[in-house]
Amino acid sequence: MTLPSRFQPSPGSIIDFPPEASCFQIEGLGLSYSGKPALRGLSLRVPRHRVTAFIGPSGCGKSTLLRALNRLHDLNEEVSYEGKIRLEGEDIHAPEVAVDELRRRVGMVFQVPNPFPMSIYDNVAFGLRLQGGLTRRRMDDIVEWALNAAALWDEVKDRLRASAWSLSGGQQQRLVIARSLAVRPEVLLLDEPASALDPISTLKIEELIRSLKSQLTLILVTHNMQQAARVSDYTAFLQDGELVEYAPTDTLFTNPSLRRTENYITGRMA
Amino acid sequence: MRRRRPLPRSEGPWAWLAAGSVALSLLMLTALLLLIAVRGLAHFWPATVVQIEMQDGRLLAGQAVRELPLEEGHGNERLYFTGNRDLDGEIWHWLPVDAIASVERPPELTVLERRHHGRFIGRLIAVGDAGTIDGNHAQQAVWTRLEARLAALEQLRGERERLRREVLRPLIRRLDANPNDADAQLALVEANARVYDLQLAMRGEVALLESVDGRRLRQPLEEVLRAWRPNAMSLPQKLAAWAGGVWRFLAEGPRDGNTAGGVWPAIFGTVLMVLLMSLLVTPFGVLAAVYLNEVAHQGRWTNLVRIAVRNLAGVPSIVYGVFGLGVFVYGIGSSLDEWFFSDSLPSPTFGTGGLLWASLTLALLTLPVVIVATEEGLARIPVEQREGALALGATRFETLARVVLPMAVPAMLTGVILAVARAAGEVAPLLLVGVAKLAPQVPVDGEFPFLHLERKFMHLGYHIYDTAFHGSDVQAAMPLVFASALLLVLVILVLNLTAIFLRHHFRVRHGVQPRP
Numbered sequence: 001m002t003l004p005s006r007f008q009p010s011p012g013s014i015i016d017f018p019p020e021a022s023c024f025q026i027e028g029l030g031l032s033y034s035g036k037p038a039l040r041g042l043s044l045r046v047p048r049h050r051v052t053a054f055i056g057p058s059g060c061g062k063s064t065l066l067r068a069l070n071r072l073h074d075l076n077e078e079v080s081y082e083g084k085i086r087l088e089g090e091d092i093h094a095p096e097v098a099v100d101e102l103r104r105r106v107g108m109v110f111q112v113p114n115p116f117p118m119s120i121y122d123n124v125a126f127g128l129r130l131q132g133g134l135t136r137r138r139m140d141d142i143v144e145w146a147l148n149a150a151a152l153w154d155e156v157k158d159r160l161r162a163s164a165w166s167l168s169g170g171q172q173q174r175l176v177i178a179r180s181l182a183v184r185p186e187v188l189l190l191d192e193p194a195s196a197l198d199p200i201s202t203l204k205i206e207e208l209i210r211s212l213k214s215q216l217t218l219i220l221v222t223h224n225m226q227q228a229a230r231v232s233d234y235t236a237f238l239q240d241g242e243l244v245e246y247a248p249t250d251t252l253f254t255n256p257s258l259r260r261t262e263n264y265i266t267g268r269m270a
Numbered sequence: 271m272r273r274r275r276p277l278p279r280s281e282g283p284w285a286w287l288a289a290g291s292v293a294l295s296l297l298m299l300t301a302l303l304l305l306i307a308v309r310g311l312a313h314f315w316p317a318t319v320v321q322i323e324m325q326d327g328r329l330l331a332g333q334a335v336r337e338l339p340l341e342e343g344h345g346n347e348r349l350y351f352t353g354n355r356d357l358d359g360e361i362w363h364w365l366p367v368d369a370i371a372s373v374e375r376p377p378e379l380t381v382l383e384r385r386h387h388g389r390f391i392g393r394l395i396a397v398g399d400a401g402t403i404d405g406n407h408a409q410q411a412v413w414t415r416l417e418a419r420l421a422a423l424e425q426l427r428g429e430r431e432r433l434r435r436e437v438l439r440p441l442i443r444r445l446d447a448n449p450n451d452a453d454a455q456l457a458l459v460e461a462n463a464r465v466y467d468l469q470l471a472m473r474g475e476v477a478l479l480e481s482v483d484g485r486r487l488r489q490p491l492e493e494v495l496r497a498w499r500p501n502a503m504s505l506p507q508k509l510a511a512w513a514g515g516v517w518r519f520l521a522e523g524p525r526d527g528n529t530a531g532g533v534w535p536a537i538f539g540t541v542l543m544v545l546l547m548s549l550l551v552t553p554f555g556v557l558a559a560v561y562l563n564e565v566a567h568q569g570r571w572t573n574l575v576r577i578a579v580r581n582l583a584g585v586p587s588i589v590y591g592v593f594g595l596g597v598f599v600y601g602i603g604s605s606l607d608e609w610f611f612s613d614s615l616p617s618p619t620f621g622t623g624g625l626l627w628a629s630l631t632l633a634l635l636t637l638p639v640v641i642v643a644t645e646e647g648l649a650r651i652p653v654e655q656r657e658g659a660l661a662l663g664a665t666r667f668e669t670l671a672r673v674v675l676p677m678a679v680p681a682m683l684t685g686v687i688l689a690v691a692r693a694a695g696e697v698a699p700l701l702l703v704g705v706a707k708l709a710p711q712v713p714v715d716g717e718f719p720f721l722h723l724e725r726k727f728m729h730l731g732y733h734i735y736d737t738a739f740h741g742s743d744v745q746a747a748m749p750l751v752f753a754s755a756l757l758l759v760l761v762i763l764v765l766n767l768t769a770i771f772l773r774h775h776f777r778v779r780h781g782v783q784p785r786p
């Protein structure tokens with residue numbers, strides 16, 4: 001059976017997971033900004049409790065795809081969708097899905113560390129306070145747990161009341177990760193989380209990502225292929241809004257099945 | 271290796287031109303402030319009093335004010351403040367300098383500040399009961415006696431004020447509520463009797479005064495507020511007298527048709543009006559800015575609204591005054607009177623200018639400033655902050671309330687600072703909507719509802735205008751005009767500093783921006 005090459009450039013190059021092993025199932029997703037298509041006919045499944053990386057040249061749509069997963073495009077009236085995104089089998093655009101609840105389940109970390117102008121403690125407690133109904137004790141516990149999970153507790157435990165903006169860039173990014181973890185998401189989306197950081201901070205973030213996959217599913221967008229190779233279990237290569245190849249990271253980087261992929265990862269094209 | 275150092279490039283004339291403009295502006299500003307400070311504060315200094323003998327034998331006593339050249343070749347002419355309106359009918363004398371034979375500074379020359387007829391300058395002969403007074407007392411004993419009597423009178427006046435404030439007014443309020451309260455009626459009669467006794471105790475004594483040219487005057491002591499002998503005072507005494515004068519200017523109400531006394535009601539009115547204005551304009555301005563920037567669909571229509579708002583800031587303030595008069599005073603005020611205060615009609619309650627309408631008018635006037643500043647602050651908040659909150663499951667409203675608005679507080683306060691600066695100096699619209707020449711009763715007191723929004727109020731800006739142009743004696747009022755102007759500048763400064771301090775506080779609380 002041959003599909004139109006537009007949608008499935010090479011059938012063998014797309015890895016498939018059974019629905020029960022995947023948390024996100026994306027089916028024929030298309031997305032356009034005021035009529036201009038940014039994503040086209042994109043279908044893939046994201047495995048649960050693994051790190052999946054989206055790579056591709058600038059403007060290929062990898063960040064757009066990531067933001068579609070927690071409906072962050074909703075604020076932009078010019079964005080229109082087609083196709084389906086399912087989270088644990090449930091269409092995230094279904095009318096009965098509350099977008100704030102979806103975003104609580106699918107956390108996100110951005111390229112530039114964006115702690116709120118509050119204390120370190122208040123930053124981590126922000127999402128918890130939105131939900132409400134927690135005792136002080138319980139809140140303290142969760143904050144400590146989240147900071148520990150983000151490998152930041154030892155560095156900030158003595159100054160939880162200090163402004164989050166007094167932390168270094170790398171610490172801020174880990175704080176933002178702790179803030180996301182505190183609401184116990186099922187998926188964490190990371191949009192080039194280390195691109196604004198120095199090498200040591202980057203290393204810490206990468207270690208953190210690897211350590212977190214036992215607890216939740218991580219999806220990483222990066223323009224740094226070494227990072228994708230180091231951190232992720234599966235890698236999807238996107239180009240011009242289309243999914244080109246999706247394979248276990250080892251396979252994709254050592255033995256890509258398509259010329260386009262090989263050209264990109266060996267640096268023969270921008 | 272030899273390194274070539276780049277030659278310093280000349281910045282050309284532009285840097286000098288720019289620096290020169292800044293220096294010139296600073297110089298003008300300093301000169302302005304110095305002028306009003308010196309001319310205003312000098313008024314309270316107990317200046318030396320001189321006795322002048324003219325070549326034609328005339329004797330005068332007074333304080334030199336300034337000197338101007340006469341016509342070509344006729345020397346100079348000097349202005350003296352001589353007081354004694356009741357004796358001379360005139361308190362100023364222009365004297366040709368050439369015609370002055372001698373100028374002396376007798377230490378016994380006395381200046382009296384009186385409730386009527388302004389100041390007296392001359393000699394003190396005696397103090398005593400109106401019936402038995404004669405002129406045969408030693409100078410020092412008389413002066414000591416006068417000081418003692420004036421201090422006693424001051425105390426009696428204070429006691430009377432205290433009685434009126436703490437006993438009489440509450441009693442009258444009780445009787446208003448229940449006219450048949452027998453205890454209150456009895457207490458009122460007693461208190462009135464005590465006030466009457468105090469007033470009797472103040473009466474009866476006179477000071478026998480003599481001008482330097484020998485005319486005598488019997489001055490009832492209760493009319494005398496203060497007495498001093500500037501030529502006999504030491505520097506610390508003069509400083510103390512000056513400080514006392516400044517304090518009375520700040521703390522007392524005006525006298526003699528705004529040409530004497532203090533400006534307390536005007537300070538109070540200005541500050542209260544500005545605070546009320548800020549309370550009214552901030553929520554409206556912030557809500558409007560939030561709607562424009564956060565809620566409304568961004569398009570041609572919102573841009574049109576924005577342009578309109580910005581242009582409103584350029585409308586002359588008197589136009590706002592006319593609007594306030596037409597809409598607030600005649601429109602809303604009259605209706606309020608008909609619905610709620612029909613008992614007191616035809617005398618209007620809210621149907622005439624007052625504190626509330628003035629504050630509302632100025633709030634309208636400053637609304638564009640607050641909207642623009644807040645909108646700019648909202649637009650500056652990085653999109654990552656909003657997305658960060660949304661990504662944690664916050665709704666749009668929660669994002670706005672918990673992240674965006676707290677971060678925009680400094681910008682809002684900038685708007686309020688600009689609004690205060692504009693509103694506190696605004697006089698024109700107030701003329702139409704509630705400022706008063708004389709309103710010694712400030713709009714806040716112990717009477718329910720404590721804040722009287724319908725009352726007319728005094729305003730420093732209008733007080734300056736009124737003192738300068740509507741007094742009976744412009745010459746006498748000039749120092750007060752300068753002092754009031756200085757005070758207005760200081761009041762605005764204090765109001766602004768408060769807001770700036772608040773803004774700093776919020777900036778610190780929200781941390782310093784990590785990125786520019």
